[in-house]
Amino acid sequence: MTASKNYTAQEIIVVAGSKILEDRKIVFVGTGLPMVATLLAKLTHAPGLIPVFEAGAIGPPLSVGLPISVGDSKTFTGASYVKGLNAAFEMTQRGYADFGFIGGAEIDMYGNLNSTMIGHYPDGYQKPAVRLPGSGGASDMAASCERTILIVPHDKRKFKEQLSYVTSPGHLDGSPNARYNAGLQGKGPYRLITTRGIFDFEEKTGRMRLISVFPGETVESIQAATGFELLTAKELTPFPPPTNEELRLIREEIDPAGVFVKK
């Protein structure tokens, strides 16, 4: 498996996401790249990974191809348990989801995410500058999955000191036990994958910390694309480029039509 240099930002995100997932665990899968990462994990190191979708499919084999919606028929065929949204979220609230993938249009240093609106909250709430789709299940996953994996394209406009709106709570203000004290379940943001690297969140402060750098990026280039001060792990590991086999799986087996991973 030799390294390829011909890969897209979406492809390395998918590879990084799949590697964070663990075999025989349950992952609450959102729409888009998380679906591709979940399928890649199942086809590589985590064949026993169990996907759960918010529309109500528990443990589908995903043998009929990549879904294009989390309520898609493809998420239900062969599933062990087929209900609706209440059942999926009740199970998550109970503790059945080991991992959950969440995205957003903006992120702050504590892993809080915005997918609701750009503008001034609360004054401008009823007439936002840009109206985004809204939480969907993201804030529920943020509140109740045991560990969340965040995916956000990395640029200064999105990595902000202050969000327009906090849709999906992360480590909140980073204070000790902030999540528990606020009434949230689970340990919150576990990893963040961007177009530039991989981050964890420092235990004491809840702050975003760079732990792995994607090819072509440096600590400096990443900090320059970030609207707040980043922490950096003592031992920073370079993230290897996707292998040819990983790229083949993504391009030929998982998303041949380029529904989510643009070519």
Add this chain to the structure above:
Amino acid sequence: MTASKNYTAQEIIVVAGSKILEDRKIVFVGTGLPMVATLLAKLTHAPGLIPVFEAGAIGPPLSVGLPISVGDSKTFTGASYVKGLNAAFEMTQRGYADFGFIGGAEIDMYGNLNSTMIGHYPDGYQKPAVRLPGSGGASDMAASCERTILIVPHDKRKFKEQLSYVTSPGHLDGSPNARYNAGLQGKGPYRLITTRGIFDFEEKTGRMRLISVFPGETVESIQAATGFELLTAKELTPFPPPTNEELRLIREEIDPAGVFVKK
């Protein structure tokens, strides 16, 4: 249809119960005589009556015979909706049950019922003189069915000024809006059928009021078997004895084995 003189107390209760039920309404059916009354109503004036059972069967035709348990297979065959206890009680709480049948070991003048214990509550709760089965779904039906039909064998030991324990709330202390103020739904006890007659509950006081007298009983004989002062309706109607056809239906069609209606 000529009147018969050979009927039992259980048989006239069943006939009275069936006549109170209305066609095309939903009745939440408890175990025992209510099942027989429901079947009799369906076979006579109320073919469109819809039975609901707490174990989770909604609208079964009861075409395979008299169930001997509310969770019995016979309650499920042909049912429109088949779930569990939560679903049945959630629907009742929502307002889907027009009628509900409730029994008890003791009753007071406001239609409150005891099916939990005989003894002193709370002091003797953990070591009761007589331990009864407990609420089951009775207190839930009492709290949430729109109108309840109570069935209690009529003797002084059971018709008491003060219950040992209030399992199923009726009109509580009879004060105005007592049920609403306590947080209960529905209008509460609508009719009481005993071995001696039929009662309603006076709107203003919530008190038990004799409205119909079974053959062989008088206002005086009924008052003498009651441990508190009864109200009596202005126009008291004698309740006719069961017809031969009603008895035939009960004895030959509905409960030929005498499971609930002893011969």
Add this chain to the structure above:
Amino acid sequence: METPTQMYWTGLSPDDAREALVNKDKSMRDKTMTLKEAVARFIRDGDNVGVGGFVNIRQPIAITHEMVRHGFRDLTLSWQSAGLAADYLAGAMMVDESRFSIKRIELAYWAHESFGLSPMFRYLAESGKIELEDWSNYNMSARFKAGAMGLPFLPTRSPVAGDIPSSNRTRIIICPFTGRKIALVPASNPNVAIIHVNAADKYGNCTIRGTDATCPEIAMASAHTIVTCEELVDHEVTANHPKDVGIPFPAVDAVVHVPFGAYPGACRRHYYFNGDHIRRFHAATAPMHKGGASDDLKSYYDEYIFGVETFDDFIQKFPAEKLMADQAAESLNCERPA
């Protein structure tokens, strides 16, 4: 967050919802009728309408088309995640606000996943034309569930933090059992539920394949429910597979047989998405986003909605080849013999 705004109910209050159901005819009778009749009979100006389905899956598209043809004003719309059903109602408002208008939306998500954002939502929200109340998917699902249970609220753990609770009527309390914070979300009891299902019998027992979404809860919570179905089947068919019945007959007031009733969205076992048509519909809003006129969108509505008598006429506008291709694609999704 700790001092919520004064409580108010949209749709019915819990007490009114109970009263409405108690007084409703819940009998087991033939409820089949035309869509025109159902919409005219059960929906009123100012109603809170609960919308079934999930994003573009099994959304009540045929019902929204008929609602647009009928015309309604000042609706409140409630859903968890919606796509095309929301778009068709919103687009009608963009075309002619005097004929069709939405006053308020209670929602968790309005977009199209892989088919992108909703240009209708962006247009109406960014121009301040509709009142918004944001919730999470689980919030809205739990609100319908509370309504379906006859409760004024349900507790939820999500999201008790962030800005969602202060965007809406959530109350955060200290749990009397644990001492931890917990959110209480108020019930939603819409005036009417609009729902598309896979199969129904004439009484209104509904078989749902794949995701139940929050359809059973919306139907049970609402004062009235209009159901369209891909297949109208004998009662014996629904009763023979009772655990497939997601909505029981007493919750349903109108049953309308509308094949392709969720198209151009998808419906499990019947057809997959027609992405081309979704994009074509969205493209008709483009001039309005640049401050232009509603001509393109109006043309779309004139051709596909106002220009036809029934939803079946709308479906007939698609080449049979395309409809069959979308059915074939769904067959592959389901991996089962016919």
Add this chain to the structure above:
Amino acid sequence: METPTQMYWTGLSPDDAREALVNKDKSMRDKTMTLKEAVARFIRDGDNVGVGGFVNIRQPIAITHEMVRHGFRDLTLSWQSAGLAADYLAGAMMVDESRFSIKRIELAYWAHESFGLSPMFRYLAESGKIELEDWSNYNMSARFKAGAMGLPFLPTRSPVAGDIPSSNRTRIIICPFTGRKIALVPASNPNVAIIHVNAADKYGNCTIRGTDATCPEIAMASAHTIVTCEELVDHEVTANHPKDVGIPFPAVDAVVHVPFGAYPGACRRHYYFNGDHIRRFHAATAPMHKGGASDDLKSYYDEYIFGVETFDDFIQKFPAEKLMADQAAESLNCERPA
């Protein structure tokens, strides 16, 4: 009523229940094992045991027999309405308290409908040998549901009045949305759930026919779940009728194939009640109610439980003719071809 006793949890607290589930192996693996192994591995002295089924329908009788053979002390038992499963555990305590004992019961109903009262319940309660906590059926079902939802409580409207709320840990609050009183019932998260189902695959996906009772909720609420099944089937069979699956595999820890596992109670599609044996079992307690010795009851246990190795041996004690008659009776109940 307004000043409830200090809060305490039996079984797991909501936070502990979450932690237990997070740390549990939830993978899709072969969970078949013997009943002896399952009971020894997942039940401990002092546990809160959630009992599935409803009265004498689909109760986990085989599991209770094995529990009696194993011997446990100081159990808390939780259910909504129970019959024989409760009787078998209680009878064991009446026979030899040093070998098997129940400390506490959280219940709505313990009797047998048309088969009468439970003489075991009367004996233990009236002699003050067990701690009681009375609830309603919906209370207990909602408590398990709260546990299954990861919530500390659910609101219920029943019964907010009468003596039940003061018999237990219900808290009555003023609803912050309506100003009316409403009850909050605390979650029940048992240490272990014992459940019998119609069919299961080796992963633990369970098909339930007829009443779900509160089995899905108890399984999802508990830290561990032992399931016995009439039929052990291939995963493809459960996955082909997914809406019949009431309990999903991650909630299950042990799957044991035990035909007649709810006998002499009933199990839909398999067998109807053996009322004669229920009465014979109850009759063995008669001397104790008159202040006499436990010899009769001990004889019953020696013959039917301690005297056999497995539940299958218990079933073999019934004439094949009787077992087949009870199966035939149930066939008539179900009105379907084989």
